[in-house]
Amino acid sequence: MARSSPETADKDKTPRHVAIIMDGNGRWAQMRGRPRLVGHHAGARRVKEIVRSCPDLGVEYLTIFAFSTENWKRTQTEVAGLMKLFKRYIRRETQSLIDENVRVRFIGDRVRLEPSLVDMMDNLELLTAGNAGTHLTIALxxxxxxxxxxxxxxxxxxxxxxxxxxRHVSDETLPKYLDTCLLPDPDLVIRTSGEARISNFLLWQSAYAEYEFIDTLWPDFTPAEFDKVLRRFGNRERRFGAVPA
Structure with missing residues (x-):
């Protein structure tokens, strides 16, 4: 049987949970002769568009990699600017997220984060806890x-x-202790900017995820391109180690 093309992939095969490594913000800015933080602000605007596109595209869960444990190695100026950006995003988008029925969760170690930022994160989770639309998880x-x-x-x-x-510990035990214990495993992991590595992201959860490494820098990753990636996923055959019948 002939496989469907990316343009005609079965929409019923849309991944339920998509995780994204949002890479390329700094390079996007530098290519335009601007400071790296300008790219991060552009990337934050793109997050808003992608989140809004999820209901129409059939994506129930979206997990985004906002700041890694390794990102503290960046310059103090960039790190401080990113922390301000996270606060600004929460402050500006809280009401929109509530109105658009988005439930927000944060994963990651909060100990090293500023108490004021942690308070904002906790409050956003509380305010959106009753929402039943897109489940947005931010890895910070x-x-x-x-x-x-x-x-x-x-x-x-x-x-x-x-x-x-x-004696009762199994591969089903540890996930109950992970930050993502309330989430399904990702079906698809996307990395933008042309890099082909997973950068310590959702190592346990992505054991059987499909991967897409694309050249587009994150600030240029539009909902239209997101749709194309999802359609390509619909053409894949996921066997989870089994042999097709």
Whole structure:
């Protein structure tokens, strides 16, 4: 049987959960002779458009990689600017997210973040907790290895406290301790900007995800291109280690 083209892919095969490594903001700005933070602001505007496109495209869960545990290595100016941008995004978009029925969650280690930013994150999660539309998860000070290490510590604590029998620990146990314990695993992971690596993002959860590495820089990643990527996903055959019948 002939496979459908990207333009005619079965919309019923739209991934339920899409995760995106939003790469290329700094290069986008530098190509235009502007400071890197200008690219991050452009990238934040693009996030808003992509989130709004999810209901029409059939995406229920969207997880975006906003700031990694390794991003602290960047210049103090860029890091400080990013933290201000996160606060600005929350302040400006809270009401829109509520009105558009978006539920927001944050994953990552909040210990190193400014208390004022953590308060804003907590408040946004609370205000959108009753929303049942797009589930937007923002990975902030997040690293896959760090997440697994923190989850393992919590699991070990429960074993030591007698709450968990180590003989019953399986590959279904650890996910209950991960930051994403309330989310389905991603079906599709997209990375923009032409880089072909996963950068410590959702290591456990993406074991059977499909990947798309695209050349487009994140600020140029439009809902139309998002739609094309989703259609290509619809043409893939996911076997999860099995042999097709």
């Amino acid at each position: 000070n997040y690293g896959g290895r760090d997440e697994v290490a923190r989850a393992t510590r919590r699991l070990a604590h429960d074993v030591a406290a007698g709450k968990l029998d180590p």
